[in-house]
Amino acid sequence: xxxxxxxxxxxxxxxxxxxxxxxxxxxxxxxxxxxxxxxxxxxxxxxxxxxxxxxxxxxxxxxxxxxxxxxxxxxxxxxxxxxxxxxxxxxxxxxxxxxxxxxxxxxxxxxxxxxxxxxxxxxxxxxxxxxxxxxxxxxxxxxxxxxxxxxxxxxxx
Numbered sequence: 001x002x003x004x005x006x007x008x009x010x011x012x013x014x015x016x017x018x019x020x021x022x023x024x025x026x027x028x029x030x031x032x033x034x035x036x037x038x039x040x041x042x043x044x045x046x047x048x049x050x051x052x053x054x055x056x057x058x059x060x061x062x063x064x065x066x067x068x069x070x071x072x073x074x075x076x077x078x079x080x081x082x083x084x085x086x087x088x089x090x091x092x093x094x095x096x097x098x099x100x101x102x103x104x105x106x107x108x109x110x111x112x113x114x115x116x117x118x119x120x121x122x123x124x125x126x127x128x129x130x131x132x133x134x135x136x137x138x139x140x141x142x143x144x145x146x147x148x149x150x151x152x153x154x155x156x157x
Contacts, residue, residue, distance in 0.1 A: 002131035003054055004119050006138055010046045011111045014039060018104045029091040036091065036100060040083045040149060043107065047076045047152050048145040049138040057134055058118075062125035068118045073154045075110045079103065080155035087149070 001009075021035045055069050082103045089096050123131065149155055 001135045001139065002128065003057075003126075003134035003138055004123055004131060006135045007046070007050065007054065007119075008115065010042065011115065014042050014046070014107065015111075017042065018107075021100060021104075026097075032096070032100075033091040036086050036096075039100075039103075040087055041147050043079060043083055044147055044149045044152060045142050045145040047080060047149075047154065049141050051076065051153055053134060053138050053141060057126070057130070058122045061130070062122050065118060065121055068113070072110065072114070072118075073157075075106065076152065076154040077157065079106055079110070080149040080152050082106070083149035084155070 017035055017039050021032060021039075024031050024035065051073065055072070059066055059069050082099060086096070086099055086103065089099065126134075146152065
């Protein structure tokens with residue numbers, strides 16, 4: 001699987017979880033907790049493989065996208081801290097749904113920029129073979145990626 005397809009699949013997985021969260025009832029605290037935990041894991045692993053494998057390769061292949069990569073890392077920083085706060089927040093807390101809503105807005109914005117503006121440039125610069133090679137590395141790295149959002153490099157920078 002090529003790297004961009006893998007990242008887009010991750011985006012779809014998270015979007016499905018977001019939609020399910022939005023449909024959950026106001027008092028569906030256990031279900032919302034389970035969904036939030038899945039979102040935390042998915043986004044933590046996703047940001048890890050992007051930062052460790054995809055972003056460095058994309059910057060090398062498409063140097064003109066450096067500003068996009070730097071902005072994405074800053075967006076990751078915000079999202080990872082929100083994920084860490086959600087991990088420790090009781091789903092019955094009045095801030096839980098609000099925090100999740102802001103998280104969804106941030107992630108949706110990030111995904112839209114990547115998929116519409118940046119991925120097409122990177123695809124042109126890298127080519128199919130390199131993207132396939134990166135996709136395999138990224139898939140393999142998922143097993144070893146941290147599950148704690150604060151273990152992703154951009155959370156600490």
